[in-house]
Amino acid sequence: xxxxxxxxxxxxxxxxxxxxxxxxxxxxxxxxxxxxxxxxxxxxxxxxxxxxxxxxxxxxxxxxxxxxxxxxxxxxxxxxxxxxxxxxxxxxxxxxxxxxxxxxxxxxxxxxxxxxxxxxxxxxxxxxxxxxxxxxxxxxxxxxxxxxxxxxxx
Amino acid sequence: xxxxxxxxxxxxxxxxxxxxxxxxxxxxxxxxxxxxxxxxxxxxxxxxxxxxxxxxxxxxxxxxxxxxxxxxxxxxxxxxxxxxxxxxxxxxxxxxxxxxxxxxxxxxxxxxxxxxxxxxxxxxxxxxxxxxxxxxxxxxxxxxxxxxxxxxxx
Amino acid sequence: xxxxxxxxxxxxxxxxxxxxxxxxxxxxxxxxxxxxxxxxxxxxxxxxxxxxxxxxxxxxxxxxxxxxxxxxxxxxxxxxxxxxxxxxxxxxxxxxxxxxxxxxxxxxxxxxxxxxxxxxxxxxxxxxxxxxxxxxxxxxxxxxxxxxxxxxxx
Numbered sequence: 001x002x003x004x005x006x007x008x009x010x011x012x013x014x015x016x017x018x019x020x021x022x023x024x025x026x027x028x029x030x031x032x033x034x035x036x037x038x039x040x041x042x043x044x045x046x047x048x049x050x051x052x053x054x055x056x057x058x059x060x061x062x063x064x065x066x067x068x069x070x071x072x073x074x075x076x077x078x079x080x081x082x083x084x085x086x087x088x089x090x091x092x093x094x095x096x097x098x099x100x101x102x103x104x105x106x107x108x109x110x111x112x113x114x115x116x117x118x119x120x121x122x123x124x125x126x127x128x129x130x131x132x133x134x135x136x137x138x139x140x141x142x143x144x145x146x147x148x149x150x151x152x153x154x
Numbered sequence: 155x156x157x158x159x160x161x162x163x164x165x166x167x168x169x170x171x172x173x174x175x176x177x178x179x180x181x182x183x184x185x186x187x188x189x190x191x192x193x194x195x196x197x198x199x200x201x202x203x204x205x206x207x208x209x210x211x212x213x214x215x216x217x218x219x220x221x222x223x224x225x226x227x228x229x230x231x232x233x234x235x236x237x238x239x240x241x242x243x244x245x246x247x248x249x250x251x252x253x254x255x256x257x258x259x260x261x262x263x264x265x266x267x268x269x270x271x272x273x274x275x276x277x278x279x280x281x282x283x284x285x286x287x288x289x290x291x292x293x294x295x296x297x298x299x300x301x302x303x304x305x306x307x308x
Numbered sequence: 309x310x311x312x313x314x315x316x317x318x319x320x321x322x323x324x325x326x327x328x329x330x331x332x333x334x335x336x337x338x339x340x341x342x343x344x345x346x347x348x349x350x351x352x353x354x355x356x357x358x359x360x361x362x363x364x365x366x367x368x369x370x371x372x373x374x375x376x377x378x379x380x381x382x383x384x385x386x387x388x389x390x391x392x393x394x395x396x397x398x399x400x401x402x403x404x405x406x407x408x409x410x411x412x413x414x415x416x417x418x419x420x421x422x423x424x425x426x427x428x429x430x431x432x433x434x435x436x437x438x439x440x441x442x443x444x445x446x447x448x449x450x451x452x453x454x455x456x457x458x459x460x461x462x
Contacts, residue, residue: 023416023440024416024417024419024420024423024438024440025420025423025424025427025435026402026423026435026436026437026438027435027436027437027438028437029437030398030399030400030401030435030436030437032342032343032398032400032459033342033459034186034187035186037400037401037437037457038437039437039438039439040438040439040440040441054410090184090186092184092186092191093184093191094180095439097439097441099290099410099442100290100291101290101291101410102208102253102255102290102291103291104290104291105291105292105293105294105295105296106293107291107292107293108177108178108293109178111178112178112179115178115179115180116179119179127179127180127181127184128180128181128184129180129181129182129183129184129191129192129193129301130178130180130181130193130194131193131194131249131251131299131301132177132178132194132293133194133251133289133292133299134253134289134290134291134292134293135289135290135441135442135443135444136289136290136407136408136409136410136412136442136443136444137408137409137410137411137412137413137415137442138413138415138441138442139413139414139415139416139440139442140413141413142413145439145441147437147439149191151186151187188340188341189340244338244340245338246338246340246345247338247345248334253444254444254445255444255445256362256407256409256444256445257445258444258445259445259446259447259448259449259450260447261445261446261447262331262332262447263332265332266332266333269332269333269334270333273333281333281334281335281338282334282335282338283334283335283336283337283338283345283346283347283386283455284332284334284335284347284348285347285348285403285405285453285455286331286332286348286447287348287405287443287446287453288407288443288444288445288446288447289443289444290443290444303345305340305341
C-alpha cells in the first residue's frame with residue numbers, strides 16, 4: 001500500500017517533513033544498488049534547528065533525544081528523494097553524532113530517539129546496527145546529527 | 155573447518171567474548187547481501203569497560219590500544235550474531251573513535267590495536283580501509299569505540 | 309578514454325598525488341563488489357600535512373577548505389589502488405571530519421572543498437551524500453580528514 005510507512009509515522013504523531021535541506025554541495029541521499037545512504041541530518045524544522053548548542057550544557061539530554069527523532073524523520077525524507085519509503089526492507093546502520101563536552105557519556109540515550117523512529121516506521125525491519133559518538137561541534141551548532149544506511153527492494 | 159577464526163584468535167591469546175552487548179534500541183550487527191555492518195563496539199568485558207576516560211589524560215595510549223583490541227574482539231562477536239566468522243572473506247572498513255583532548259594526535263597507534271586483531275583472525279583478508287578519529291566523548295565514558303564492515307561468503 | 313578523470317582534474321589545476329600514505333596497519337582503500345571504501349585521508353603532500361591544528365583557531369577556515377580539497381585528491385589516489393578512476397560511475401558518500409573547538413559551526417563550508425573535487429572529477433556522478441562533523445582532534449594534528457565510498461563499473 002502506498003504511503004504505509006508515512007501512515008504508521010503519522011499514527012504515532014511523527015510527521016515527515018515536506019522537504020530535505022542540504023547545507024553545501026551534496027545530495028540528501030544516494031542510492032547504489034539496493035542500498036540507500038543518507039547525508040547527515042540535522043534537527044531542522046522548516047529550515048530552523050529545534051535547538052543549538054552542546055548537549056548536557058545548552059541542550060537538555062531529553063530534548064536532544066527529541067532532536068534525534070527529528071533527525072531520523074529528516075533522514076527518511078532524504079531517503080524518499082531516491083526511493084519509495086514503502087520499498088525499504090531493512091534499516092542497516094544508523095550513526096548518531098552528539099555534540100557534547102568530555103564528561104557527557106549518555107550518547108546512546110540521545111540516539112535512541114532516532115532509533116525509535118525507525119522501529120515505528122518499519123517494525124522489526126527497522127532494527128539496525130548503530131554507532132553513537134560524542135563530538136566537539138556540528139554544523140550550524142546543531143546538538144545532534146544522524147545518518148542512515150537502508151536496504152531497498154531490488 | 156568450523157571455528158578456524160576463533161582457533162587462530164585463541165592461539166594468539168585473544169579470547170572472543172561470550173556475548174555482545176547493546177546499550178540501546180539497536181542490534182549488535184546487521185547483514186545486508188554479502189556485507190555485515192557491526193554496531194560501534196566498546197571495550198566491554200563481561201559488561202564492564204576495561205577503562206573509562208580520555209586517552210592521553212585518564213587512559214594511557216598503550217592501554218587504549220589494548221582497549222581497541224577488545225573492541226575488535228567484541229566486533230567479531232557482534233558479527234557472529236548474523237554470520238559464521240569462518241564465512242568472512244574480507245574485512246572492508248574499520249572505524250576507530252578515540253576519546254581525547256585536542257592536543258592528542260596519535261589516534262592511529264591506538265586503533266592499530268583493533269586492526270591487528272583482524273589480521274590475526276583473517277590474515278591478508280583482514281587488511282582493511284580505516285578511519286581513526288579523535289572525539290570529545292564516547293558512551294559510558296569509553297576511551298575507544300570501533301565499528302567494522304565485513305564481506306561474507308555469498 | 310584512459311586518464312579522463314585525471315585529465316579533468318589537471319585542467320582544473322588539481323594534481324593527483326603520486327602515492328597514498330597509510331599511518332598504520334591498514335590499506336588506502338578496499339573494493340568489495342562494485343563499492344570502493346577509502347581510508348580516512350589527511351591533507352598530506354609528499355608526506356607532510358598542509359597545516360596542523362584546530363580549524364578556527366590555528367587554521368583559517370578558508371585554508372581548511374583547501375586542506376579538504378587535498379584530502380579528496382588523496383582519496384582518489386587511494387581509490388586508484390583498487391580500481392581505475394575512469395571506472396568510477398558514482399561517488400556515493402563522503403564523510404568530512406573537521407578538527408575544531410565547540411563554537412565552530414561551519415564544517416560544511418570546509419568540507420565543500422572536498423565535495424567540489426568530486427564534481428570536477430566526475431560531473432553529476434560526483435554528487436554524493438555527505439556527513440560533516442566537528443571533532444576534537446585528528447591523526448598527526450591534521451585539521452581535516454575525509455573518507456569516501458564510490459561505486460565502480462562491475
